[in-house]
Amino acid sequence: MKNLCVLRDCRRRVATAALLVLAGTILASRTVKGQFPPSPSQTFIPNGTSFLNLAGASQTYSTAGGGIDETGPFFQSLGTNGRSCGSCHQPSDGMSVSALDVQLRFDETAGTDPIFRTVDGSNCDHNIDVSTLQGRSSAYSLLRTRGLIRIALAVPSGANYAVTAVSNPYACNETNVISQYRRPLPATNLRFLSAVMWDGRESTPLTGTTKIVYANYPGALEGDLAHQSVDATVTHAQGDGTRPTAAEQTEIVNFEMALSTAQSLGFLTGPLNSVGATGGPVPLATLPFFISINSSVHALLPNGPEQPGGLNAPGDNLFTSNIFNLYDAWSKLPSYDFGASVARGQTIFNTRPITITGVAGINDDVSLGGLVSGGIPSLTGTCGTCHDTPNVGNHSFPTPLNIGTGDPGASNSHVNMGGLDISYLPQITVCQLVNGQVTDTCKTTSDLGQALIDGNFDHVGKIKGPILRGLSARAPYFHNGSAQSLLDVVHFYENRFGLVLSSQDELDLVNFLSAL
Numbered sequence: 001m002k003n004l005c006v007l008r009d010c011r012r013r014v015a016t017a018a019l020l021v022l023a024g025t026i027l028a029s030r031t032v033k034g035q036f037p038p039s040p041s042q043t044f045i046p047n048g049t050s051f052l053n054l055a056g057a058s059q060t061y062s063t064a065g066g067g068i069d070e071t072g073p074f075f076q077s078l079g080t081n082g083r084s085c086g087s088c089h090q091p092s093d094g095m096s097v098s099a100l101d102v103q104l105r106f107d108e109t110a111g112t113d114p115i116f117r118t119v120d121g122s123n124c125d126h127n128i129d130v131s132t133l134q135g136r137s138s139a140y141s142l143l144r145t146r147g148l149i150r151i152a153l154a155v156p157s158g159a160n161y162a163v164t165a166v167s168n169p170y171a172c173n174e175t176n177v178i179s180q181y182r183r184p185l186p187a188t189n190l191r192f193l194s195a196v197m198w199d200g201r202e203s204t205p206l207t208g209t210t211k212i213v214y215a216n217y218p219g220a221l222e223g224d225l226a227h228q229s230v231d232a233t234v235t236h237a238q239g240d241g242t243r244p245t246a247a248e249q250t251e252i253v254n255f256e257m258a259l260s261t262a263q264s265l266g267f268l269t270g271p272l273n274s275v276g277a278t279g280g281p282v283p284l285a286t287l288p289f290f291i292s293i294n295s296s297v298h299a300l301l302p303n304g305p306e307q308p309g310g311l312n313a314p315g316d317n318l319f320t321s322n323i324f325n326l327y328d329a330w331s332k333l334p335s336y337d338f339g340a341s342v343a344r345g346q347t348i349f350n351t352r353p354i355t356i357t358g359v360a361g362i363n364d365d366v367s368l369g370g371l372v373s374g375g376i377p378s379l380t381g382t383c384g385t386c387h388d389t390p391n392v393g394n395h396s397f398p399t400p401l402n403i404g405t406g407d408p409g410a411s412n413s414h415v416n417m418g419g420l421d422i423s424y425l426p427q428i429t430v431c432q433l434v435n436g437q438v439t440d441t442c443k444t445t446s447d448l449g450q451a452l453i454d455g456n457f458d459h460v461g462k463i464k465g466p467i468l469r470g471l472s473a474r475a476p477y478f479h480n481g482s483a484q485s486l487l488d489v490v491h492f493y494e495n496r497f498g499l500v501l502s503s504q505d506e507l508d509l510v511n512f513l514s515a516l
């Protein structure tokens with residue numbers, strides 16, 4: 001297919017000098033497969049290596065050892081099915097995987113690359129036939145087209161809801177173990193995390209891990225990441241639990257914590273650290289961070305909120321909505337310059353008011369771990385109300401939210417609350433239990449989020465807001481891949497929150513997000 005050949009070129013390693021890239025000079029072709037063992041020529045990716053994507057190129061920069069050593073445990077097969085962490089977290093794809101690259105791998109290997117394993121790579125793990133190419137194409141369709149991995153989690157005992165129905169298009173209809181479909185979160189920029197996994201399940205005492213707060217950061221985060229590396233090997237790589245060893249866990253965590261990833265080149269703007277801009281991964285490596293560095297919801301509360309754990313964080317009540325300043329210098333460029341469009345997009349992100357309603361985690365209850373109760377029915381905020389970590393964009397403190405990316409729209413169950421197609425996902429209905437009796441207070445969603453971890457009906461669909469750097473390397477977006485492009489993301493916010501943007505505004509915002 002012609003467009004795939006173009007994309008294959010996109011994966012070639014290119015010269016770091018962006019002008020050479022713009023001139024079309026593509027050096028040393030290489031693809032990063034995360035396969036083990038890597039061929040001798042594929043064992044080290046020096047800092048400064050650019051990986052092309054549809055908007056330009058991204059780079060992953062390591063503060064340890066001058067680059068990415070692909071002989072480390074992150075890239076080794078530690079389980080039984082040939083997968084490594086690198087199967088789903090690739091340097092070429094901002095340490096996640098783009099759906100287009102998964103499709104390429106499918107085409108190159110006729111669907112036999114280790115990412116294609118029925119344990120969680122196929123839409124369901126039973127009633128499938130992967131003995132033929134046709135069978136594999138259909139079994140792995142969600143992975144090929146949306147980059148989705150099946151995350152099957154048991155309903156916790158003692159949940160205050162019952163799963164009354166599951167309508168899964170791929171036959172995984174069990175109501176005790178729920179199949180949900182999620183994008184690999186990038187295994188980079190992890191220094192900025194306030195919760196590990198979409199549903200925070202690697203950062204909660206419920207799973208033997210630790211909630212990350214100001215007082216225990218970064219130790220708790222590192223402990224959670226070590227635990228996660230074992231869980232990931234057991235589930236995705238069908239390991240027996242003996243690997244990664246303690247030493248390998250430490251190596252994986254140190255490897256991950258040293259990485260910074262960002263878009264480094266825009267095809268229309270040139271290098272993202274030119275003309276006074278501070279894009280690209282290198283500034284991320286020294287960016288200050290602590291939990292609650294820019295508390296947003298906290299700032300709405302009287303008297304400076306307490307962190308669970310008893311300590312006020314220095315960022316409490318100091319919220320600024322000016323989350324990003326990378327492209328301040330480009331606001332002085334002539335308006336026709338593409339850099340000026342990126343700067344306008346940054347201003348929209350930082351300042352355009354959004355009316356936030358119906359978001360579980362803000363509008364129902366900003367409970368902050370049970371210390372405060374009551375919600376804010378309607379809140380005028382900005383993109384940064386939820387994406388508040390300066391120049392990174394995730395929540396600077398643990399704040400699971402449900403913005404409706406996995407919930408059916410009011411009048412059409414095939415689209416989510418922002419009008420994006422979710423017909424390819426299961427519909428899961430849960431009803432609240434009162435005194436052990438099923439009530440008719442029910443919700444239907446495609447992903448139970450935090451509620452599948454803590455069993456709390458009020459937490460249905462709550463997930464974390466992810467880091468917004470390196471987006472261009474890893475389409476599609478949202479936990480369920482429902483936004484195929486960044487324009488889809490912007491349309492979601494327009495439909496969901498009544499945000500009014502002109503087509504120029506939309507373009508500016510997309511250009512900005514593409515340059516992160």
Ligand code: HEC
Pocket residue numbers: 074083084085086087088089115120149151182183184185186187190193195196197198199225228229230232233236237252256
């Ligand atoms: C089959 C694909 C696959 C493999 C293999 C895999 N992951 Fe992941 N990874 C995912 C998915 C999907 C998620 C998000 C799942 C969720 O949140 O429910 C994820 C999430 C993560 C996160 C959480 C990041 C964040 O922002 O919270 C880290 C860290 C991570 N993986 C590291 C690893 C490591 C280390 C390994 C190897 C031991 C590994 N992964 C192997 C698919 C994979």
Ligand code: HEC
Pocket residue numbers: 349354356359362381382383384385386387401402403405406463464465466467468471476477478479480489493499509513
């Ligand atoms: C009310 C809170 C909230 C507001 C306001 C908000 N977001 Fe988000 N954002 C989230 C959450 C939560 C997610 C994760 C949703 C999911 O994955 O399903 C998310 C996800 C995203 C993603 C996808 C990232 C990825 O890796 O898939 C992008 C891009 C994004 N938001 C951009 C924006 C922009 C631009 C704005 C302003 C127009 C904005 N957000 C406003 C909470 C918010």
